[in-house]
Amino acid sequence: MAEIVRIAEPAHRVETPSLPANVEAEAALLGALMLDNRLVEDVGLKLKPHHFHEPVHGRIYEAILRLTDKNMVATPVTLRPMFDADEAMKEIGGAGYLATLTGSGATLIGARDFAQQIYDLALLRALIGVGRDLVESALDTSEEVAPLDQIERAETELYKVAEEGGAEGKAQSFADATKQALKTAEKALQNGGHLSGITTGLDSLNGKIGGLHNSDLVIIAGRPGMGKSALATNIAFSAALRFMRDIEDGIEVEKSAGAAVALFSLEMSADQLATRVLAEQSGISAENLRMGKISKQEFRELARAAAELESLPLYIDDTPGLTIAALRARARRLKRQKGIGMVIVDYLQLLQGTGRNGSDNRVNEISEISRGLKQLAKELDLPVIGLSQLSRAVEQREDKRPQLSDLRESGSIEQDADIVLFIYREDYYLAAKQPADDHPDFAAWQEEMGRVYGRAEVIVAKQRHGATGKVRMKFDSRITKFSDAADDAFLPEARG
Numbered sequence: 001m002a003e004i005v006r007i008a009e010p011a012h013r014v015e016t017p018s019l020p021a022n023v024e025a026e027a028a029l030l031g032a033l034m035l036d037n038r039l040v041e042d043v044g045l046k047l048k049p050h051h052f053h054e055p056v057h058g059r060i061y062e063a064i065l066r067l068t069d070k071n072m073v074a075t076p077v078t079l080r081p082m083f084d085a086d087e088a089m090k091e092i093g094g095a096g097y098l099a100t101l102t103g104s105g106a107t108l109i110g111a112r113d114f115a116q117q118i119y120d121l122a123l124l125r126a127l128i129g130v131g132r133d134l135v136e137s138a139l140d141t142s143e144e145v146a147p148l149d150q151i152e153r154a155e156t157e158l159y160k161v162a163e164e165g166g167a168e169g170k171a172q173s174f175a176d177a178t179k180q181a182l183k184t185a186e187k188a189l190q191n192g193g194h195l196s197g198i199t200t201g202l203d204s205l206n207g208k209i210g211g212l213h214n215s216d217l218v219i220i221a222g223r224p225g226m227g228k229s230a231l232a233t234n235i236a237f238s239a240a241l242r243f244m245r246d247i248e249d250g251i252e253v254e255k256s257a258g259a260a261v262a263l264f265s266l267e268m269s270a271d272q273l274a275t276r277v278l279a280e281q282s283g284i285s286a287e288n289l290r291m292g293k294i295s296k297q298e299f300r301e302l303a304r305a306a307a308e309l310e311s312l313p314l315y316i317d318d319t320p321g322l323t324i325a326a327l328r329a330r331a332r333r334l335k336r337q338k339g340i341g342m343v344i345v346d347y348l349q350l351l352q353g354t355g356r357n358g359s360d361n362r363v364n365e366i367s368e369i370s371r372g373l374k375q376l377a378k379e380l381d382l383p384v385i386g387l388s389q390l391s392r393a394v395e396q397r398e399d400k401r402p403q404l405s406d407l408r409e410s411g412s413i414e415q416d417a418d419i420v421l422f423i424y425r426e427d428y429y430l431a432a433k434q435p436a437d438d439h440p441d442f443a444a445w446q447e448e449m450g451r452v453y454g455r456a457e458v459i460v461a462k463q464r465h466g467a468t469g470k471v472r473m474k475f476d477s478r479i480t481k482f483s484d485a486a487d488d489a490f491l492p493e494a495r496g
Contacts, residue, residue, distance in 0.1 A: 201238020259341025260313035
């Protein structure tokens with residue numbers, strides 16, 4: 001075994017025996033990197049400056065990375081000017097310490113092993129830090145006791161450690177990538193040639209976007225009253241029902257066109273959403289359900305629908321004011337415990353950012369939220385549907401059909417999304433223009449209302465995997481249900 005040159009440990013550092021570290025391995029690795037800069041390519045992707053236990057070593061490593069990144073040679077001589085003013089370096093011998101690190105060329109042999117050990121010990125220290133914070137916050141009863149919040153925070157921090165442990169930037173071979181592509185194509189073939197992802201429950205929409213795909217962020221946007229929550233609930237129910245029936249029919253989870261769904265409703269309560277689903281399935285008006293205006297026969301229909309849906313894999317979290325970090329922690333837990341295959345957030349403007357920087361404005365916060373949802377989709381490898389409000393600019397135009405520029409508060413929503421769907425209902429705007437019964441225009445208005453009533457358009461404004469365009473739908477506001485239109489299900493995008 002090559003002899004490791006023992007370096008005098010910096011006098012300023014207070015030794016913390018409880019934390020796992022190997023300062024000698026850090027010194028040996030730095031020496032090896034300065035002797036052979038090519039080793040940076042092997043360790044630079046995984047090992048970061050904060051992984052070093054000794055702060056001075058972390059700064060030396062960072063300086064080596066900086067120079068090699070500029071295609072400059074990193075040696076004790078070229079690094080020296082960067083540490084002339086470093087007080088901690090002066091305490092251990094000044095810039096001469098850099099030359100000491102290269103004292104044994106034998107360290108080149110074990111450089112990769114040193115890097116791995118430094119990395120592993122850094123993860124252990126991070127784990128200890130999470131545990132210590134958890135114990136301290138659990139013992140501290142000076143502020144409001146909120147154990148569930150503490151568990152959620154600890155879960156998020158633990159996952160960060162685990163996430164870092166798996167982030168090695170491993171490249172996939174083209175053969176592996178093509179296998180996955182063939183599986184997707186096979187699934188589409190088995191589902192009639194138009195559905196390669198999870199079903200939306202709407203054949204016309206499936207035909208346009210191919211279903212909902214893993215790792216995709218799908219934004220459903222519209223002005224208030226357009227039916228965003230209704231469409232999201234319809235999709236959630238359809239995917240969960242398809243999954244339940246596929247499993248009952250003995251179809252493998254991977255081959256199912258459905259999914260268990262987690263619906264984070266920051267606006268409506270769980271019982272309100274359940275009422276919508278029951279109204280949709282029983283055909284009874286949601287308003288009549290809430291007010292109890294139903295007959296005994298209708299109640300029997302309601303009870304039948306409820307019994308059929310008892311085991312529906314649809315999980316509703318109606319906690320208000322969630323942060324994006326808390327939402328991600330809860331989604332990970334549901335993935336682990338319930339095996340969810342889709343996440344829906346209603347709606348993203350009601351989420352909160354981490355708030356780490358008090359000067360952050362709302363645009364930055366929305367950017368953080370949309371980026372967090374996209375990361376969640378990739379991390380859990382499932383589709384994430386985020387509902388979004390549109391700005392009032394829509395109302396100022398003659399043509400009220402939404403455009404990508406109407407996405408409220410941040411262009412990052414458009415940037416992060418793989419698919420953007422807009423909902424447009426002409427009858428909603430026409431109803432607001434109703435003239436008095438005795439007005440000369442009333443008959444013309446009534447005729448026009450009869451033509452457009454119950455019609456809706458889902459506008460595919462952005463799609464990474466395919467073309468944009470419009471999909472015609474029917475919308476029954478009585479039971480808040482979208483369904484396929486009988487005629488002209490798809491309209492190609494109008495070209496200017």
